[in-house]
Amino acid sequence: MATFRQQSVxxxxxxxxxYTLFTLSTLVLIPLAAxxxxxxxxxxxxxxxxxxxxxxxxxxRLTFGGALLAxxxxxxxxxxxxxxxxxxxxxxxxxxxxxxxxxxxxxxxVSGIALTAVFAKNGMLGxxxxxxxxxxxxxxxxxxxxxxLIGMPFVVRSVQPALLEVQRDxxxxxxxxxxxxxxxxxxIIVPTVLPALLTGFAMALAxxxxxxxxxxxISGNLAYKTEITPYLIVMKLEEYKYAEAAALGFIMLIFSxxxxxxxxxxxxxxxxxxxxxxx
Amino acid sequence: xxxxxxxxxxxxxKSRPGRNTLQATVTRTVFIGLSLLFLAALLIAPLIxxxxxxxxxxxxxxxKSFSDPDTLAAIRLTLLTAAIVVPLNTVFGIxxxxxxxxxEFKGKSVLITLIDMPIAVSPVISGLIYVLVFGAQxxxxxxxxEHNYSIIFAVxxxxxxxxxxxxxxxxxxxxxxxxQLGNDEEEAAISLGAGGFMTFFRVTLPKIRWGLVYGVILCxxxxxxxxxxxxxxxxxxxxxxxTMPLHIEVLYGEYNFVGAFAVASxxxxxxxxxxxxxxxxxxxxxxxx
Numbered sequence: 231m232a233t234f235r236q237q238s239v240x241x242x243x244x245x246x247x248x249y250t251l252f253t254l255s256t257l258v259l260i261p262l263a264a265x266x267x268x269x270x271x272x273x274x275x276x277x278x279x280x281x282x283x284x285x286x287x288x289x290x291r292l293t294f295g296g297a298l299l300a301x302x303x304x305x306x307x308x309x310x311x312x313x314x315x316x317x318x319x320x321x322x323x324x325x326x327x328x329x330x331x332x333x334x335x336x337x338x339x340v341s342g343i344a345l346t347a348v349f350a351k352n353g354m355l356g357x358x359x360x361x362x363x364x365x366x367x368x369x370x371x372x373x374x375x376x377x378x379l380i381g382m383p384f385v386v387r388s389v390q391p392a393l394l395e396v397q398r399d400x401x402x403x404x405x406x407x408x409x410x411x412x413x414x415x416x417x418i419i420v421p422t423v424l425p426a427l428l429t430g431f432a433m434a435l436a437x438x439x440x441x442x443x444x445x446x447x448i449s450g451n452l453a454y455k456t457e458i459t460p461y462l463i464v465m466k467l468e469e470y471k472y473a474e475a476a477a478l479g480f481i482m483l484i485f486s487x488x489x490x491x492x493x494x495x496x497x498x499x500x501x502x503x504x505x506x507x508x509x
Numbered sequence: 510x511x512x513x514x515x516x517x518x519x520x521x522x523k524s525r526p527g528r529n530t531l532q533a534t535v536t537r538t539v540f541i542g543l544s545l546l547f548l549a550a551l552l553i554a555p556l557i558x559x560x561x562x563x564x565x566x567x568x569x570x571x572x573k574s575f576s577d578p579d580t581l582a583a584i585r586l587t588l589l590t591a592a593i594v595v596p597l598n599t600v601f602g603i604x605x606x607x608x609x610x611x612x613e614f615k616g617k618s619v620l621i622t623l624i625d626m627p628i629a630v631s632p633v634i635s636g637l638i639y640v641l642v643f644g645a646q647x648x649x650x651x652x653x654x655e656h657n658y659s660i661i662f663a664v665x666x667x668x669x670x671x672x673x674x675x676x677x678x679x680x681x682x683x684x685x686x687x688x689q690l691g692n693d694e695e696e697a698a699i700s701l702g703a704g705g706f707m708t709f710f711r712v713t714l715p716k717i718r719w720g721l722v723y724g725v726i727l728c729x730x731x732x733x734x735x736x737x738x739x740x741x742x743x744x745x746x747x748x749x750x751x752t753m754p755l756h757i758e759v760l761y762g763e764y765n766f767v768g769a770f771a772v773a774s775x776x777x778x779x780x781x782x783x784x785x786x787x788x789x790x791x792x793x794x795x796x797x798x
Contacts, residue, residue: 234614234615235612235613235614235615236612236613236614238611238612238613238692239696239699239700240611240612240692240695240696240699240705240708241699241704241705241708242607242608242611242705242709243608243611243612243614245604246604246605246607246608247608247612247614249601249604250601250604250605250608250609250620250624253601253604254620254623254624257669257672257673257676258623258624258626258627258673258676259623260642261638261639261641261642261673262626262630262638264638264641264642264647264648265634265637265638265641268641307543307544307547310540310543310544310547311544311547311548313540314540314541314543314544315544317540318537318540318541320541326544326545326548328784328785328787328788329548329552329553329784330548331784331787332552332556332780332784333552334727334730335727335730335734335779335780335781335783335784335787336734336776336777336780337730337733337734337735337736337753337754337776337780338632338734338736338737338754339734339736339754339755339757339758339773339776340559340734340754340757340773340776340777340780341555343559343757343761343769343770343773344555344556344558344559344773345555347555347558347559347562347770348554348555348558353558354554354557354558355550355554375551378551379551379552379555382551398521411532436629439631440629440630440631440632440633440634441631441632442631442632442633442736442737442740443632443736443737443740443754447758447761460631460632460633460634460737461633463633463634463637464633464740464741467637467640467741470646472640472641472644472646475637476637476641479631479633479634479637479638482631482634483630483634486629486630486631487629489629490622490625490626490629494622
């Protein structure tokens, strides 16, 4: 024990550590292991067949493509919103700032039916878009809209503190030395917020790929067309094809781990940058 | 989490030279305009539509939709689930934060990553894993059927899936906060003869209470609103295993839009209250950076 942890006068390590490990194992680790083992029950050919099924591939394209597009949109608009909230004072700024967290607090089923109502053909915004020939509800565009809403707070909340770190003195110095606004933006602001922006982008992407509740109402769930991978997993479960559901889930799980790892690395990079800048 | 500018910064913004040049004014207007437009279309319009759809046929029809016994059963199940899950995850969060923030041991960052895992996992997979363990074809399926227990397609499954999804929320709020606060005061209390529990309740808890409130309230919002994970394990039995979000899906599928949006309006109000409490806690500034 002495080598495993440093000595401390504070009591309760055994109790709290034991309880943490016990709960974590029973609730999280063992069930996740069940998914891996169920997938391992398939032989290689079956596994590949499930993964490369045309319907599955169509669902990957929508899920990954949609999440990537939504995260990119959020990268741009999330930055603009964060900039607005940090750099400008205007009536309602604090209200807007508080509102950013709404997608965290709002149940996904609610945002799903509400977005569908707004973007349906006769909806609040859908009727105008319809006039321009843009259909949102029940197409891939709707999937992107839902994923954009879900991912937005991740980018804004990640970029906001980073923008506060930008040293105004540096911008002022650059400006007195004759740098253009564009140069200041590229050479001072972008390098400072880049790790945070990428972290937010990666979080929005990871969340978007797994998202289910807000998408299934607006997408229409047409096989090969507007069906996301999580929905396909649910379909397999309803047909009692547990092993196939597990195989698809396994792939998504691997991807989640990869995303989690890259987010951790991005955050570590951001911290190192910050330490260096403050030295 | 919300990081608006401080008072000093705002004062500095107002006094900066070049603030009123044409270029600065145009940039400012464009940025504020784009932000408002984006948030209006994506956030405000859906929020308005929840209430306008719920009240489409008048207040009476809205109120009458809550007399449906299945709707009431869904509300009860959601409250029951949260009443079980939130206290359990709060105890877990405190225990995890105590062991991780107060002590130095090997593999700490691995442990933190494992605790965070449920956030990264798709909700559908969060439900799927419990089906694989407790479902009819699962590890314990036979045993459960023989002994007449049901977990999947029953309330225990819903509770388990909800616990999984909301597992990290209290812990990830408390760990950084307690690490930042340090051990000095606890060490002083212990050296003066206080026991572990007394130290926690009299020294640590008062310091972390706002962070704890924040984590618990977020955990509660997620527990009441969870859809994907619960959907997989519930079996959608009307009046028995439908939580509020699942009941919304059922009503919506039956084209009972007033009913669906009426239930949604309750959950929206929950989200608004959650957001208000979160904002108040942040404004107190007592929550860790």
